[in-house]
Amino acid sequence: MTTAASASNGPVGPVDSSRVPRYAGPATFARLPRLDEVGGRADVAVVGVPFDTGVSYRPGARFGGNAIREASRLLRPYNPAQDASPFALAQVADAGDIAANPFNINEAVETVEAAADDLLAGGARMMTLGGDHTIALPLLRSVAKKHGPVALLHFDAHLDTWDTYFGAEYTHGTPFRRAVEEGILDTSALSHVGTRGPLYGKKDLDEDEKMGFGIVTSADVMRRGVDEVADQLRQRIGDRPLYISIDIDVLDPAHAPGTGTPEAGGMTSRELLEILRGLASCNLVSADVVEVAPAYDHAEITAVAASHTAYELTTIMSRQIAASRQGE
Numbered sequence: 082m083t084t085a086a087s088a089s090n091g092p093v094g095p096v097d098s099s100r101v102p103r104y105a106g107p108a109t110f111a112r113l114p115r116l117d118e119v120g121g122r123a124d125v126a127v128v129g130v131p132f133d134t135g136v137s138y139r140p141g142a143r144f145g146g147n148a149i150r151e152a153s154r155l156l157r158p159y160n161p162a163q164d165a166s167p168f169a170l171a172q173v174a175d176a177g178d179i180a181a182n183p184f185n186i187n188e189a190v191e192t193v194e195a196a197a198d199d200l201l202a203g204g205a206r207m208m209t210l211g212g213d214h215t216i217a218l219p220l221l222r223s224v225a226k227k228h229g230p231v232a233l234l235h236f237d238a239h240l241d242t243w244d245t246y247f248g249a250e251y252t253h254g255t256p257f258r259r260a261v262e263e264g265i266l267d268t269s270a271l272s273h274v275g276t277r278g279p280l281y282g283k284k285d286l287d288e289d290e291k292m293g294f295g296i297v298t299s300a301d302v303m304r305r306g307v308d309e310v311a312d313q314l315r316q317r318i319g320d321r322p323l324y325i326s327i328d329i330d331v332l333d334p335a336h337a338p339g340t341g342t343p344e345a346g347g348m349t350s351r352e353l354l355e356i357l358r359g360l361a362s363c364n365l366v367s368a369d370v371v372e373v374a375p376a377y378d379h380a381e382i383t384a385v386a387a388s389h390t391a392y393e394l395t396t397i398m399s400r401q402i403a404a405s406r407q408g409e
């Protein structure tokens with residue numbers, strides 16, 4: 082089996098789909114090389130976290146990362162929306178999965194943090210494929226160790242700033258409250274995008290606002306339009322180091338049925354991708370796409386949307402890496 086096609090001196094890119102059918106061979110993200118095939122060094126490491134012990138409703142996001150990898154076989158190397166070939170600008174590689182204990186959330190959270198520390202220490206930015214949203218907490222911890230408190234854009238139907246579920250502190254509904262408590266977020270630049278749906282009470286919103294979050298609801302996106310929303314978010318973030326966390330349930334269930342806690346009235350995949358492209362100038366240090374649960378998916382609708390989402394995020398990171406190299 083032909084593996085990654087190598088360009089002399091440049092990054093090792095994806096398997097060439099004009100020579101090896103794109104449905105053949107192992108499913109790394111975008112058919113990119115594995116991290117060990119590029120000497121263990123990457124500018125952007127795509128990593129899976131097959132973990133879903135933190136969910137409050139339907140399980141299955143532990144299979145999300147591999148579903149996204151499968152759907153990503155169809156991605157092509159040039160991204161016209163950002164006028165960039167992300168896999169030629171920087172070394173992007175698939176770092177495989179973090180093996181988190183499914184029977185012990187606290188241990189799993191520690192494992193994810195330690196694995197993220199290793200990848201970031203090697204100089205990579207992380208593009209993480211979840212997994213449920215619990216994993217954003219250890220990923221943010223690790224990123225904050227490197228960059229200090231980071232700006233956060235959180236695309237989600239839900240706030241995920243609740244306190245506990247059944248007394249548990251680490252769940253998929255609570256990562257961002259923990260992160261604020263731990264001082265790892267820059268509370269002058271926090272925003273939820275795509276929020277909607279029923280809450281437990283008005284105090285959910287009051288507490289969320291006190292933590293420093295701004296909210297752009299999915300109805301706001303519809304009314305204001307993607308350009309205005311992206312402009313507003315860009316202004317709020319400025320040049321701070323930015324982490325983007327994308328719960329795929331930010332999309333309407335018509336665009337992402339394969340998820341654990343679906344809510345009606347969500348964004349389209351086109352809106353999500355366009356807002357991300359509008360953030361291309363931000364200093365994106367790492368990102369995640371979480372909550373893809375393929376058992377509830379149809380025709381890979383959700384996994385395709387998630388693979389394109391990760392592709393836009395990867396493109397932003399690759400462009401910035403190339404630009405900062407030029408500036409050196």
Ligand SMILES: N=C(N)NCCCC(=O)O
Pocket residue numbers: 137138214239241253254328330341342372
């Ligand atoms: N992070 C996600 N997807 N969902 C959080 C929902 C928490 C709840 O069931 O109230």
Ligand SMILES: [Zn+2]
Pocket residue numbers: 237238239328330331342372
């Ligand atoms: Zn959600």
Ligand SMILES: [Zn+2]
Pocket residue numbers: 214237239241253328372
């Ligand atoms: Zn979430």
